[in-house]
Amino acid sequence: MTEERPDTGTADRIVGSIVDSTGISRAKAFPAHMLPWFAEVGAGASPSWAVFCVDDHLAFTPSLSVTGDLRLRIDRDRLRCVGDGIRWAPAGLYDQDGTRSSLCTRGVLERVVDALAGIGVQARIGHEVEFTLVGGHGEWAAYGLGAVLGQDEFVADLLRAAAGAGLGIEQIHAEAGAQQFELSLSPADPVGSADDLVLARILIGRTARAHGMRASFSPVPVTGGSGNGAHVHVSFTRDGRPLLSGGDGPHGMTDAGGSVVAGILRALPDFGAVLTGSVLSHLRLRPGMWAGAWCCWGLENREAAVRLCALTRGNPHGAHLEVKPVDPSANPYLACAAILGAAQAGLVDALPVPAEVPVDPARLTDAERAALGVGLLPTGPDDRLTALASSRLAGDLFGPSLLEALLAVKSYEFDEYRARPPAELAERFRFAWTT
Numbered sequence: 001m002t003e004e005r006p007d008t009g010t011a012d013r014i015v016g017s018i019v020d021s022t023g024i025s026r027a028k029a030f031p032a033h034m035l036p037w038f039a040e041v042g043a044g045a046s047p048s049w050a051v052f053c054v055d056d057h058l059a060f061t062p063s064l065s066v067t068g069d070l071r072l073r074i075d076r077d078r079l080r081c082v083g084d085g086i087r088w089a090p091a092g093l094y095d096q097d098g099t100r101s102s103l104c105t106r107g108v109l110e111r112v113v114d115a116l117a118g119i120g121v122q123a124r125i126g127h128e129v130e131f132t133l134v135g136g137h138g139e140w141a142a143y144g145l146g147a148v149l150g151q152d153e154f155v156a157d158l159l160r161a162a163a164g165a166g167l168g169i170e171q172i173h174a175e176a177g178a179q180q181f182e183l184s185l186s187p188a189d190p191v192g193s194a195d196d197l198v199l200a201r202i203l204i205g206r207t208a209r210a211h212g213m214r215a216s217f218s219p220v221p222v223t224g225g226s227g228n229g230a231h232v233h234v235s236f237t238r239d240g241r242p243l244l245s246g247g248d249g250p251h252g253m254t255d256a257g258g259s260v261v262a263g264i265l266r267a268l269p270d271f272g273a274v275l276t277g278s279v280l281s282h283l284r285l286r287p288g289m290w291a292g293a294w295c296c297w298g299l300e301n302r303e304a305a306v307r308l309c310a311l312t313r314g315n316p317h318g319a320h321l322e323v324k325p326v327d328p329s330a331n332p333y334l335a336c337a338a339i340l341g342a343a344q345a346g347l348v349d350a351l352p353v354p355a356e357v358p359v360d361p362a363r364l365t366d367a368e369r370a371a372l373g374v375g376l377l378p379t380g381p382d383d384r385l386t387a388l389a390s391s392r393l394a395g396d397l398f399g400p401s402l403l404e405a406l407l408a409v410k411s412y413e414f415d416e417y418r419a420r421p422p423a424e425l426a427e428r429f430r431f432a433w434t435t
Contacts, residue, residue, distance in 0.1 A: 011081065014038055016074035016091035017198065017435075018045075019105055021402075021409040022054045023278070023329040025198060025435050028072055032087070035076070042071030042094060049093075050103040050405040054278065054329075054432050055416070059408040063401060070094060070101050078195055080165040082202055090195045102401040105333040106191065112337045112397060113190050116344050121238050123340055126170075126187035126317070127197045127332070130228040131204055132221040134430070135213035136179040147174035151181075158207045167199055177226030187233070187317055190340060194332040197230075198435075201328075205435045217328035217433040220280040223422045227284030229291060230328045232339060233309070235320035236260055244319035245311035250356055251299050252311060252319065258353025261297050261306060263346015264323065264339060265354060268295055268305055269377055270391035271338040272384040273410045278329035279417040280425055282379035285325055287362045292324025294361040296354070296374040303360045305377060325377060328433050334398070334406075341397040381414035 014035055017027035028043040047068045051059040060066075074089035082088050093104035100107040116123060138150035148155060155172060162169045168186030175182045185196050201217060208215040220227045236243040238256060247254030253261070268275070276285050285293050292305035299308045307322040309315055326335050355372050357364075369375065378384055388394055389407055398406065417425060 011087050012085045013087075014074065014079075015086055015088045016043070016072060017088070018049070018072065018091050018093060019198065019331045019333060020052050021050055021105075021331065021406050022052065022413070023331050023433055024052070024054065025201075026052065027091075038074050039076040040073070042073035042091075045070045045072040045093060047103060050402070051408050053409050053412050054429060055413075057412060057416075059405075059412040061404050061408045064405055064408070069096060070103070071096065075195075078192070080167070080199055082165055082199075082206065083161060088199065088202060090198060102399050103405065105331050105337075105402070106194070108398060108402065109191050109194060109333040109337045109340075112340045112344070116340055119344065119347060121236055121243075121344070121347065123190055123343070124187045124235050125190045125193035125336055126233040126320075127185045127193055127200075128182055128229065128231040128233070129185065129197065129200050129204070130175060130180065130182045130230065130328070131201075132177060132216045132218075132228060133179040133181065133208055133213045134216055134221070140174065140178045142174065142176040144174050148172075154207060154211045154213070157210065158203060161203045161207055162200070165199060165203060167196055167203065169200075175226065177222075180226055180228070187235070190336050191333075194336055197332045201433075202435045214431060215434055216430050218280060218426065218430050219276070219278055219327040219329055220283045220422070220426050221430050223283065223426045227289060227291065228328050229284070229324065230326045230330060230332070230335075232323045232326050232335060233320050234323065234339060234343075235318055236343065242311075242318055244308070244321065249353055251308060253308075253353065255350075255353075256347060257319075259346040259349070259351045260343040261308070261321065261346070261353055262351035263344070263349070264306055264321070264342045265295055265297060266346065266351065267338065267342030267391075267393055268325065270387045270394055271342075272325075272378050273388040273406065274334050274338055274394075275326045275330050276377075276379070277384065277410055278327070278429070279413050279420075280422075280429060281327050281329060283422055284327060285377060285379050287376070290324070291327075293376055294357070294374055295377050296357040296361060296372065297321075298357045298359075301357060301359075303362065304357055337397055338394075341393060345393055381418050385410055385414065
């Protein structure tokens with residue numbers, strides 16, 4: 001539970017938001033005196049919210065159309081002050097009888113966490129946030145001191161806003177792309193970590209606007225430039241003991257830790273439409289982009305889809321995995337649910353750890369990659385849709401109603417935009433995921 005923090009000014013409105021099938025946050029607001037109502041009764045929300053597309057088209061299905069109603073209720077325990085009299089909280093979707101809706105993406109993650117706990121496993125997740133400032137100026141060098149100091153007022157105000165909202169930021173730096181930053185959030189329980197990622201993007205967007213800029217969370221804000229990722233760092237324990245260290249496997253992994261790695265790698269091709277499902281994502285998910293395009297794992301291997309960060313003095317949070325393909329167009333609740341659900345499946349099936357790839361897979365020959373079972377993650381629209389639709393794990397994790405919504409949304413988006421030039425798509429959707 002997160003303690004409610006007092007506002008520094010007059011809190012006169014409450015904003016509650018969900019994240020939809022296309023990764024966009026959608027919200028409603030109440031006056032502050034209606035806080036109990038917003039938390040206990042909720043605001044009306046059409047089931048059609050589940051089938052909004054990136055361009056606000058409604059991808060209606062036989063089950064999801066103009067009829068019916070849901071309630072959008074905030075999690076009062078996670079209220080955070082974001083400034084200017086606004087308090088924000090993550091929300092869930094509920095049926096009229098008060099039960100959690102099958103369309104609630106936050107509820108999906110809660111169920112997966114409970115299922116992991118059922119086999120005695122707990123996870124903690126820390127997110128990386130990459131974004132590009134549009135309207136910024138000055139010289140830029142990747143990881144450059146001058147680049148950070150050139151935006152010092154923005155950085156200082158962002159850190160102050162995060163501290164006021166109780167958001168743990170562990171570091172921030174200039175990234176490879178012009179006016180691109182990355183910040184790392186403190187690890188938390190999986191649901192809380194996804195909430196924190198939504199909050200971080202709110203604060204980044206508000207701070208950028210206050211400085212006359214806009215923050216883009218597009219996977220590809222400018223064609224030919226660096227893409228934005230949303231890497232997920234995850235660790236696992238069972239009965240308080242880590243699964244990724246203290247064992248006899250590669251780099252100290254336990255047998256269960258190896259099964260976690262194997263489960264995630266087995267499932268990644270099925271979840272491309274969830275983790276990298278925008279009409280721009282395929283432009284980022286390429287070899288040489290440090291985006292994890294190769295479906296393999298390796299110690300500190302930034303070209304592998306799963307990078308192992310082993311237990312060392314330089315890793316105070318302990319051994320964990322970085323799942324690299326995820327980008328900011330992904331719904332963080334569904335992305336985390338897919339990763340954790342895949343890990344659980346690997347544990348239940350007691351999968352052996354796959355062979356490690358200790359080098360850039362692009363340097364291997366075709367025969368060497370085939371021997372290691374290494375291939376590229378699917379990026380074609382039809383491949384991603386077919387994989388998601390035929391995935392038993394996706395059906396088990398998401399349920400029929402939400403999977404129907406996801407497939408409808410992605411089918412429309414891919415059909416509508418697959419033939420458009422990349423530059424046109426980058427410009428049109430540069431701020432689609434900005435809050």
